[in-house]
Amino acid sequence: MFTGQQLLWLPACASTNSEAQALIVQNRASEGCTVITDFQSAGRGQRGNQWEGAAAENLMLSVVWQPTFLAAAQQFQLSQAVALGVHDWAAALLGSDPKLKLKWPNDLYYGDQKLGGILIENTLSGAKIQYSIIGIGMNINQQGFAVPTATSLGLLTGRAYDRAALAARLLECLERRYLQLRAGQVGALRQAYLHALYRYQETHSFLIDGQETQGQIVGVEDDGRLAVAVGAELRRFGMQEIRHL
Numbered sequence: 713m714f715t716g717q718q719l720l721w722l723p724a725c726a727s728t729n730s731e732a733q734a735l736i737v738q739n740r741a742s743e744g745c746t747v748i749t750d751f752q753s754a755g756r757g758q759r760g761n762q763w764e765g766a767a768a769e770n771l772m773l774s775v776v777w778q779p780t781f782l783a784a785a786q787q788f789q790l791s792q793a794v795a796l797g798v799h800d801w802a803a804a805l806l807g808s809d810p811k812l813k814l815k816w817p818n819d820l821y822y823g824d825q826k827l828g829g830i831l832i833e834n835t836l837s838g839a840k841i842q843y844s845i846i847g848i849g850m851n852i853n854q855q856g857f858a859v860p861t862a863t864s865l866g867l868l869t870g871r872a873y874d875r876a877a878l879a880a881r882l883l884e885c886l887e888r889r890y891l892q893l894r895a896g897q898v899g900a901l902r903q904a905y906l907h908a909l910y911r912y913q914e915t916h917s918f919l920i921d922g923q924e925t926q927g928q929i930v931g932v933e934d935d936g937r938l939a940v941a942v943g944a945e946l947r948r949f950g951m952q953e954i955r956h957l
Contacts, residue, residue: 715744715775715890716883722747724767726754728774729833729847736776736835736843744887745776748879752849770864771828771850771875775886781894782841787834788936791818792905793893794830794846797886799908802827804881805865813910816929816938817951820850821910825863827851846886852878906931910956917957920949924957 718741725731728747735741751767779790795818802812802820811823820828828850835843851857851864852873865873892901906912915928918940930946931939937948 713744713884713887714742715777715887716746716880718742718745720745720747722749724751724753725749727752727847728772729831729845730754732774732776732845732847733833736845741776741843743776743778746773746883748773766854768875769853771848771852771879771882773848773879773882775846775848775883777844777846777890779841779844779890779894780837783839784834784836784841785839785935787832787841788817788932788934789893789898789901790834790841790844790890791830791832791936792901793889794818794832794848794886795820796901796904796908797889798828798830798848798850798882800889801878801882801885802865804885805878806868812908814905814908815910815956816932817936822863822868825861827863827865827868848882850878850882902932919955919957920947920953 720731722731728749731747732741732745735745749772752772782790795814798820799812799814806812813821815821818830819826828848831847833845833847834841851862852875853866854864855866889901909929912929915926918925918927920942925942927940927942929938930941933939933948937950938954939946939948940954
């Protein structure tokens with residue numbers, strides 16, 4: 713196993729993704745290099761949001777991979793593999809609970825509450841991906857959140873967890889899915905992702921063009937756009953173009 717062989721655990725930092733990026737720039741990051749912190753002062757989430765987490769209670773880390781076998785147009789394949797690695801990890805802790813889902817593109821949900829999020833930042837070299845920084849934030853032992861749509865493993869199970877042990881397990885799950893991707897098992901990854909997808913093939917309300925609209929998620933395009941049946945029309949949306957309600 714190479715993911716986590718080079719490991720840096722920081723008491724605090726602005727962002728583990730920023731720390732990982734600095735190591736890449738300094739040519740000090742081997743493939744699988746992992747940065748973990750007890751507290752992020754400026755953690756980043758999807759859609760430009762800030763990731764919030766109590767100090768020393770959650771898992772905040774970034775992994776550096778070099779998926780040079782992927783074209784820039786195949787970035788979502790990596791996103792799927794990472795999301796599935798996180799889902800595998802959570803399923804091992806919570807059992808095969810049908811409430812455990814991946815909310816497109818790659819948030820981890822339990823029911824309608826967020827357990828964790830992923831932010832992947834890719835560096836391209838020509839038409840290929842040169843480096844990927846996989847930023848992951850998972851709610852572990854935190855007992856209270858400013859928003860009601862967040863939860864943690866501790867709240868779900870009533871247990872306190874050893875974060876170092878969970879981090880080691882998470883890196884194993886991530887690497888397993890990454891190797892599956894590297895072996896070209898794209899179809900199997902796609903099917904597993906759809907099976908775990910939040911609200912897949914269910915009719916729900918979405919915010920589309922500023923309007924509440926009923927639709928049904930029917931798939932995900934190769935470029936990562938969400939395919940939604942809206943009435944008799946099949947529409948495809950990028951991340952900034954649709955929201956779950």
